């Protein structure tokens with residue numbers, strides 16, 4: 001590795017958000033340009049950096065800083081420049097000259113130890129002297145902390161986050177219990193904390209380590225959808241991860257319980273279910289609020305039967321008995337769940353319910369868990385539907401567990417009826433926040449298809465509520481309407497859902513099966529379809545209209561390889577297209593990409609044709625798809641325009657939240673719809689090839705489905721009705737409360 005030592009002469013560019021700087025540094029070998037993330041550096045400071053030199057096409061040689069430390073300058077001239085550069089707020093160049101003239105080499109000692117002496121300088125009051133000293137102290141502490149943290153191999157980005165979290169307590173936390181970092185600092189997980197702990201010299205058997213390891217495993221379980229782990233599961237994984245014995249684990253478990261960070265309860269079939277405290281509280285809170293909402297309204301106004309007859313006449317429609325039941329129950333129940341597969345009239349029923357309430361002058365709010373689902377609901381109802389996050393007015397959240405919403409029990413939603421579509425996608429966290437904001441007396445109507453894959457986040461909210469059909473009101477729409485029957489996509493989706501294999505040889509107008517017997521042939525066929533044949537046939541763009549959905553991540557037909565192949569076919573390298581590589585993914589201007597995490601802090605803007613900003617906000621969500629408009633290697637940013645026109649600038653350091661999206665997993669496509677869906681299917685592990693995965697994939701298509709692969713795989717998937725069980729206990733909590741109510 002090369003080194004660079006010199007004095008910062010100029011800061012040519014500084015990105016305030018990610019700290020990326022272009023510096024001009026004077027060294028013994030002359031003036032050099034250095035680039036990289038450098039925090040809190042000022043003109044006049046000495047920089048000692050390690051890194052490598054590369055040659056930029058336009059800017060020539062530049063030193064890429066990997067790690068660095070800087071020091072307050074020693075020479076009078078440099079001191080003056082440093083103080084006057086704006087590094088210490090309140091001191092400009094003229095004042096700096098006066099201070100250095102008065103105190104000479106003693107300047108920094110005075111600033112640190114006897115700031116009141118500054119008052120002697122003309123123009124500095126005692127108050128100002130104190131303020132200057134405070135800033136100087138803060139900067140010195142920060143600089144020292146950054147050096148300290150970098151010694152443990154912590155990157156500048158994380159070091160800054162750690163310092164911002166703990167300030168002067170940084171040393172104490174890192175030295176005594178670095179595992180705390182995993183809980184408090186976004187982006188630092190157990191593994192990184194564990195490696196810091198090893199360097200600090202914390203023994204492997206430390207109870208802090210065991211506790212952190214257990215919390216980590218419970219958190220990992222939530223990423224797999226589980227709200228709790230059985231004690232046996234937790235001990236098995238913790239034993240393997242931490243090489244800890246039963247006594248150590250037991251003692252950590254007790255401490256965590258005493259601190260209320262975990263809760264354990266017994267459930268039917270599970271002797272001890274262990275939860276992260278916050279998840280247990282969310283389940284309990286949700287169960288209680290569901291009961292309150294369900295019982296919170298009196299019977300509705302007017303006679304809905306009469307209204308239905310009039311509506312049917314006016315609209316020339318005849319409702320199916322279960323649709324009528326849903327409309328009547330919407331009037332009489334505080335909580336109603338309407339569920340049904342594609343084409344069973346959910347939207348038609350919602351529309352009638354909205355009309356009925358509106359005619360009674362009640363306000364109806366509409367929401368859905370994702371941006372795409374909300375957009376579809378808006379189109380289908382002709383009324384504005386918001387994402388749940390927007391409805392609740394999200395304000396802050398470094399991650400899912402730290403989300404903050406303006407709307408909550410103190411400042412609840414102001415509507416008489418709330419209808420949530422695509423409820424199967426709601427995870428426990430968002431559902432808990434939603435319920436908190438619903439005042440008792442407001443009607444809640446949850447609509448969804450129970451056979452879709454469960455939510456990406458932890459929980460099985462819709463499934464758990466439906467398991468309590470004897471307690472809450474549920475209407476299942478089963479009739480497939482004539483118009484829907486004309487679509488093979490809908491009919492085949494229902495067949496698949498019932499375990500029947502559709503006729504794959506049938507000549508269909510919207511559902512196609514192309515038999516190819518090995519992965520290489522499947523890939524060739526799929527590429528040719530997406531690149532040329534389907535855009536012509538369906539009259540759409542390869543990128544916008546067509547989505548390849550696959551069950552797997554790995555292998556020839558996994559997301560990763562499909563993206564490489566499709567990128568090469570649809571957006572090949574070109575001289576005028578800039579690129580940026582990150583985690584082995586080569587992002588290129590023009591690429592189709594997907595955000596793979598909810599990020600509530602990313603800012604977006606919407607520009608009009610004249611490039612004027614017409615809207616702005618924050619939040620980009622898991623599953624949002626867009627196109628890379630430009631890559632700027634100088635400012636280290638990448639600009640993306642999402643499908644709904646929002647434009648977002650990503651720092652290169654935030655690219656781990658992006659993936660190529662020519663192909664995505666079926667899981668990620670939940671709640672989205674595409675004009676054309678292409679599904680490659682070939683042998684794979686049964687866990688990945690299940691019936692509801694195929695069902696979900698097919699029901700994502702609005703106009704055409706094309707399956708390329710082997711008939712055997714389709715048959716196997718339909719036969720594989722093994723639902724992946726999630727450890728959740730919302731229904732149990734609902735039941736316990738119901739028994740309590742009956743008993744009371």
Ligand SMILES: Nc1ncnc2c1ncn2[C@@H]1O[C@H](COP(=O)(O)OP(=O)(O)OP(=O)(O)O)[C@@H](O)[C@H]1O
Nearest residue numbers: 318319320341342343344345346347348481483484
């Ligand atoms: N009672 C009815 N009589 C006749 N046609 C109906 C009736 N209810 C719904 N339909 C028609 O059936 C089709 C499917 O209905 P709708 O879109 O409401 O179903 P959905 O369950 O929302 O479907 P998806 O989940 O696919 O969006 C539509 O064309 C709709 O007009």
